[in-house]
Amino acid sequence: MITKELLDPESIVIVGASNDTSKPGGKVLYNILKNNFAGKIFGVNPKEREVQGVPCFANCNLIPEVSLAIIAIPANQVEAVMRILAYEKKCKAFILFSAGFSETGAEGKCLEKRCVKIVNDVGGTLVGPNCIGVITGTYKGVFAGPIPAYDPKGCDCVSASGATMVYILEMAIPRGLKFRDIFSVGNSAQVGVEDVLQYWDETFDEKRSSKIKLLYMEQITDPKRFLKHARSLVNKGCRIAAIKSGNTEAGSRAVSSHTGALAGSNSAVSALFRKAGIIRCYSRVELVYVAAIFTIPPLKGDRIAVITHAGGPGVMLTDILVKNGMKVPQLQGDKAAMLLSKLYPGSTVSNPIDFLATGTAEQLGEILDAVENDFEEIDAAVVVFGTTGMWSVDDVYMLLHEKMRTSRKPIFPILPSAIQAAEEVSHFQSMGHVNFTDEVSFGYVLSRVNKMKPPFPEAVLPKIQQAKAIEIIDQSPKGYLQPGQVFELLQSAGIATVAQAVVTSKEEALLSANELGFPLVLKVSGILHKSDSGGVVPGITSFQLLETVFEKLIAMPGANGVIMQQQLTGSEIYVGAKAEDKFGHQVLCGLGGIFIEVFKDISSGLAPVGRDEAISMIRHLRSYPLIKGIRGKEGVNEELIVDAILKISALLQMVPEITEMDINPFIGNSTSLIAVDARICIS
Amino acid sequence: MITKELLDPESIVIVGASNDTSKPGGKVLYNILKNNFAGKIFGVNPKEREVQGVPCFANCNLIPEVSLAIIAIPANQVEAVMRILAYEKKCKAFILFSAGFSETGAEGKCLEKRCVKIVNDVGGTLVGPNCIGVITGTYKGVFAGPIPAYDPKGCDCVSASGATMVYILEMAIPRGLKFRDIFSVGNSAQVGVEDVLQYWDETFDEKRSSKIKLLYMEQITDPKRFLKHARSLVNKGCRIAAIKSGNTEAGSRAVSSHTGALAGSNSAVSALFRKAGIIRCYSRVELVYVAAIFTIPPLKGDRIAVITHAGGPGVMLTDILVKNGMKVPQLQGDKAAMLLSKLYPGSTVSNPIDFLATGTAEQLGEILDAVENDFEEIDAAVVVFGTTGMWSVDDVYMLLHEKMRTSRKPIFPILPSAIQAAEEVSHFQSMGHVNFTDEVSFGYVLSRVNKMKPPFPEAVLPKIQQAKAIEIIDQSPKGYLQPGQVFELLQSAGIATVAQAVVTSKEEALLSANELGFPLVLKVSGILHKSDSGGVVPGITSFQLLETVFEKLIAMPGANGVIMQQQLTGSEIYVGAKAEDKFGHQVLCGLGGIFIEVFKDISSGLAPVGRDEAISMIRHLRSYPLIKGIRGKEGVNEELIVDAILKISALLQMVPEITEMDINPFIGNSTSLIAVDARICIS
Incomplete structure (x- = not known):
């Protein structure tokens, strides 16, 4: 509190x-x-x-x-x-x-x-x-510097590491970033990051509060409260960037050593941040660049004019923007020709707009006016302008200041002459501006900020047969459920499961085949990793084959029966869930088989996963084109995968005892998605 | 010259x-x-x-x-x-x-x-x-600053963009980087990057030359000469880092606008750099970090001690190192306990070694001595040490200076207090040291430098039937070769092709089936994208089926025959080549089908590709585990893929007229790799 x-x-x-x-x-x-x-x-x-x-x-x-x-x-x-x-x-x-x-x-x-x-x-x-203290509008209660200038619209910060806060400031102040409240929470004995978020959220005032929040954490003690207030702040118009470190085993060893904190699962943290609409950063420099971008009005589109008097940085910036999905549209036509006529011969306006080493403040003004008024195909401008050291560039930076103040379209300044234009840059920053020094770092971070989605809305989950689900769990011992119970539990959530029978004799097998119909898949029961050991045999199309295969399987050491399933056609889809301590459940999806094992192509969301989050999970898979279907090959009905994720999400809500769940695979095509094999573990 | x-x-x-x-x-x-x-x-x-x-x-x-x-x-x-x-x-x-x-x-x-x-x-x-000039040991012939201090062992630079050179210096000088010769080659009318490389190579003197070379380019005019001298320099002990920009369409539009240069294919540039042993950078900041790492003796292993008096940066550094394949081994046992006893209570030595905000120079000395002498499991140390601003850290940096001078194991200094320790950092740098300010940028770049392989040795290529290959090419008009000629050309290089027959009547089909044997694949001839239109039918196991499918295929609009092939079992492997203007040919490989189309999982090398480069290509595929074989599924004999790449490389050398070549797919398994479908285009 x-x-x-x-x-x-x-x-x-x-x-x-x-x-x-x-x-x-x-x-x-x-x-x-x-x-x-x-x-x-x-x-x-x-x-x-x-x-x-x-x-x-x-x-x-x-x-x-x-x-x-x-x-x-x-x-x-x-x-x-x-x-x-x-x-x-x-x-x-x-x-x-x-x-x-x-x-x-x-x-x-x-x-x-x-x-x-x-x-x-x-x-x-x-x-x-174990902290360095607090800075508010009324006092600077810290023993470690540097002390930033106080700005009511500056960045609000909370850090679980005092030294890191200090080093963030060491990097941010020279970039022109301003700060408001700073909380170094140290061991978070009473006040932790969540409390500060809650305070910011509950006291948020559209006019008086800062809308930029920066976080450094090594643990998230109460992910649900964290999510609640972070999401609320973002929905109120705040922009949040956060580092959560201790993501590797060695990194979390360091965390537990120096604050006694235990690190959560890295992908759960990312899922939490996506759900809340927080930009996840991995370094101080990235955090500072994101914060600096936050000080400039948000992009309304991804089409950038790259404006420079220096070729190379413009090229590198263009490369990184385009590589990361932004656009640097070619400018052509009368208006481009008109602009070109106002620049020195040899300039180009095709975008990048290069107005040469000799380019003047006046020309930059013409370019920025054209971007503002003439080029509808442009959403924002980036100006890279340094100096050769031969003359002052103060007039250029004053012009830039003026245009940034009045332009509807955001203008981002990259002023690379840290040494030779130190005075001019400092003057420019003194008028309230940030400065980006490296165009490629800027371009990368801008594209990340631009890709950022608003928080996912509260999940609306489908109804499931709660009583049935709870009955199954109540009847089961802790650990892995029996195959039959697994399917029943899935059915209670409305998830389609393949028609199957578990048989122990040849006679049963023949009877069941009559009911299920051919083709069939036969799987040995009672053996782990049954695929690897030849315990799964598809393509059973006759009673004769059925008998032969049944006998082979039932004779395998450890076999306690044979599962007979209708053989379905389609692609393998994986959906799973994993309890993540205080985070609740992480829900996972991907194409089955090698796409998960070899390409690690898995998306994750944090339960309860709603419709938007489920769609986002599916579309972020690198293998998404295969789900859509390529080259005439039938894909998998995306809506059915969304549906399955929502149902699993609902099941997890009703049955939090589930610690692990793998439906691997579903067999899916354009009309159906049916669970064929699954494991569920409860505690 | x-x-x-x-x-x-x-x-x-x-x-x-x-x-x-x-x-x-x-x-x-x-x-x-x-x-x-x-x-x-x-x-x-x-x-x-x-x-x-x-x-x-x-x-x-x-x-x-x-x-x-x-x-x-x-x-x-x-x-x-x-x-x-x-x-x-x-x-x-x-x-x-x-x-x-x-x-x-x-x-x-x-x-x-x-x-x-x-x-x-x-x-x-x-x-x-169109350049800013030249700096050598005898004069500073540049009009644009900043002018770096001259150091005979400093970085040698060549840049095709004067402004970029200026901005590299603006970033590098504050980091403590020293420079030797600087060439701004502008339009490269006579002297280009290749000439400067050649000069450095031909005048290289083990004792007197600088071993650090930094390049900024927007085109590579003469890739072969570039490769020759860059590789030679690296083999002589130099370390080269280079930016080649203009890698996207919009980026190369910018290049051609401001220096009249045309950008080469981006992947060909990467292949060239790998072949030469050059580290490719994409930003000034990355180039500067790599150059700074080059000033410190090379790592002899990937096991790092992270030493800090500040928790957070140590955690973030550990995370990024481990994520990028380096190791931060846990330190345990008597020697760790001994070290711990020399530090203040609350310190940890498990690695990261955190000796607390109050840690002293003397303690840092103990830690660095222990790393040097006691911990065999450590190859290098990174020291993150800033200040709270309460006292001078000059004694710590002097200790660091002394240890860096005497330690056998490399020590990398990260001194994050740009503002509060400005004086101490400047003093430290004045003794010849660089300084890294952001631990994560450093960690990322260090892991990239450490992954860098020496140049690939000159390719030794297999002999092929040169006369036959040339005869085929001479007899063919420009454009795509006929299917029969494609296979003949492949055979001339010793590449196995599937047994097949091209037939136009049912009678021929039946006769050929007798020769080829079942199972067969039937493919319509004369139609592009035949798979998509149902023109490929596998699984022909009987004469009856053969007749039915033949009639269906031959009746397709545009069909001029039917190709009958033995149906092979195994995985699809793609190998291809593409003429890249002055670069010669790029050779490509990957698993066929979706792995290329959806996952873009392709490796490339620059012809002539030798054995080491071919192996590296194959092992860099994300799908490499599938080639090795996973989960009991048969893989593909890697040696046979290497062999195919070498033969194709030899073919390209004999027949440079090939502009495009796709063997898509080979069908491979543990004992054979056979080309099943291929296209070759000549000019």
Whole structure:
């Protein structure tokens, strides 16, 4: 819970305040004082009566009542101090810099829990421990810099790693990014990323809130709450970019080592982000580029004018945009000719628009006006403009500033001369602009942002036979269900299963064949990996063949029967699900067989998967053309796959005991999709 | 041809010299003077008798003999000046800044050719036109900055775009990269990228030459010469990174617009780079990161210790390394425990090694010593170390400097505090080190560099029946060969083709069936896309079926016969070739059918493809597991595919008239690989 006292404290005490700014308690005081905190501020330090010009008390018993405490003392002294502050000094907000809590083991974990209890007792907020602090509109409660300029429309940030927040700022500030609230939540003992999201969501104000949210996380403790508030924020017009690291085994080893967090499944995180409409980033530089793109009005289309006075960067930018699905349409006709006539000879306007090394601010103005007014086929402009170092490019950047202010179409500035145009770039940024330095990184990230879809709407799931499903589960022991029960459970969700019979004698087999009709597939029952061991025989078209094959299968070691199924024609489709701890279930789909095994061509969504998400899952498969059908070969009815995913989603909702489920395969064609083999495991 | 006069001129004349450093003729003079050129220097300018303190002549007739001319006057005056300089002043080297030549059209192209002729007449060198100039150990002949510090072991560069060279430097210098020779070749009228490579190759000196070469190109004019010298340089120990842009249609439109160059096929360029052992980059930032990695001794293995005082960056770095195939091995046992005991409580050494925000230089020393001496399972270390801004990290960076100097294992520094540790980073770099600022970009690029293979050795090709092949080609009109000739040509290269007969009557069909034996495949002849229209019927197992199918096929509109083939069992394999203008032939392979059509899973090599390259092609297919055989399903004999690629390579060498060739498919299994259908087009 984030209290008013944390956001806008009337008074602050620094416990561990110091004159030494190489200590956290000294540096945070320095930062707060330097940045004009308007409330009362004082320190606690047994050795000082005054620190950096503010009163200092020997211990917490001596201080007046206080709204916010920033604590920078060794872990073993923290609890006692917090008791006094919470219970006696009406303190309702705590920022705990100190390390030495849950990240160090069981003992630290207990200490951390006791501290949280103290804060909860008084309905307060605890940020940290093991964090660098908080920045809000009223104070800079951090000990680590750099301290960004405060901008009410700047990026709101929350980071589970203090150092990473610092290094994000080290990269973002030179790019011209502005910031608003920053929360370094450290061990997230009480306030975690979800709480900050909830606070942003619940206090969102169309006019006053920032619409850019940046997240760095190493775990998602409460994915459902995370989804709820992230999706709500995006639906309110916010744009969220987030890094979730610790995605590999070695990476998550690092995570658990340094914050005691356990990493979730990587594909579940991606599915969660897609569901919420969050752009997933994998590096600081990517996060900073995405954030910078967020500061510019969103694209309304994917058709870009690449404008440059330098050939190469324009070519590289065009390549990366086109490679990633954006368009750089050729410009032709009268209006293009008219524009060309206003540029120096040798210029080209076919897009990229290259107005040569000698190109002027005035010419750039003509180009941007033409993009704005004359070329309907263009949705946005990217301007790459640096300097040879021979003259100032300030006039060009002022022109760019003016056009960015007035143009309906977004204009993205790439100003590559970090050294030679440092002054002009700095002037340009001082007027509130960001700057992208590498055109290819920009182009890649722009295309990612442009591909981003809004959050999937709440899933509307089909009705299933709930009572029947629960009855089956209740009757089954934990572990893998029996084949018959698997099919019954699928049927309870309305999923078609192949007509089959399980037989143990030749006589039964012949009788069943009469009922099922030929052709048949025979499968040995009781043996894992039956395909590999020759336990699956398709193409049984006669009683004679049936007898021979039945005898062969039933004689296999471990066989406890033979499954006889109608042989269907079509393509193999895989649909599955997997319990992902707090994430709920991940639902998976793909073409069966080698497409999954060799090409790892699987889409995933997070249950409950609704119609839009199911369609998106199917269409994101690389093998989607095969589902549509290519070269006259019959495909698979997409609507039936969507239907199956929704039904499975509904089943998972009713029967959360399912830990693992593989329908592998369905056999599908243009008119039917029938489950032929399936495994379900319950817990 | 690159002359001594270009590299180390005794005297330089600036034609168009000026006191105004906002003009190229002023700025280049300023740069040369400022950087202490040791020879004679003077200007030509009708309005001045002295420029920037050096003598200035009214025209070229008045000047003494001179080694190198740097020309910065309008294009229409250039030819006359060059005549005087070349024919009368013994000038042997020309750097031509002026634009307005081949990039502007036919007239400019003629002018450019005449200028080249003048230079060739005197056995001289011409760099440009439309370039920013040349930097060597003796002078800085460029008008555009920034000017990098000269280092004999720094990066050698050649760029076909002056602006791109400038912007590469803008990015590289702040990273600490040092440079040696820089050639901006502009329109490459005489000296192109290939000439610079040839010069570097032919003058390579193990002790004195730089071993890092960076290239920016928009076309490869002479791929064979390019390959020859690039491969030779890499074999001599050089490491080459190159950008070739203009890879998309829109991108190559930009290329042709601004330098008049035509872009080659993108996959042919990649194949060429692989053959030469060049790392292909797609952005300036990637090129700079690769170059910076090149300054550090090469990895001898892929096992990395990630060392940091900041959790998050270590986690993200670990994730990206592991995701891209590197290893971050867990460290355990006595030596790990010993190391841990030397660090502050709460540190972890399991790798990532996190020695906390409070970690000291001394502790970093202990860690790096342990990596060097105690952990055999580690090949290199990456150190991520920034600052909170509370104290100087100079001692840490000095320690890092010392360890990088003495360690046998490579150490890569990632110093993310661009703002707060600017001074310390600058001090660190001043001792000759590079710095990587983003750990993920670094990790990605390191893994790419580590995956890089040495150049493929010269291809040794099998002998083929050359006379027969040439006879077939001589007898055939241009265009697609007749099916019979296609098979004959393949047979001349020793490629097995399926037994088949082309028949036009039922009687012939029955006779041929007797010879070929069942099962058969029948294919209609004379119709394109025969599969799609039902013109291919497999599974003919009886004379009766044969008659029925024959009649159906021969009755299809456009049918001129029926091809009868033995029906083979196995997987479809595709091998093909495509003439790529100056690149020669690109050889392609993949699994047939949907793997090519839907998954675009094709490998390519540049003819002549030798054994190593063929193996690499096959193993880089995503579908390679299917070739090896999975889940008990028979694969395809890899050696037979290699053999087929080599034979096709040999055929292409003998018959360069082949413009296109598709053997689609071969049917392959563990013992045979037989061409079943093929098309060959000749010109």
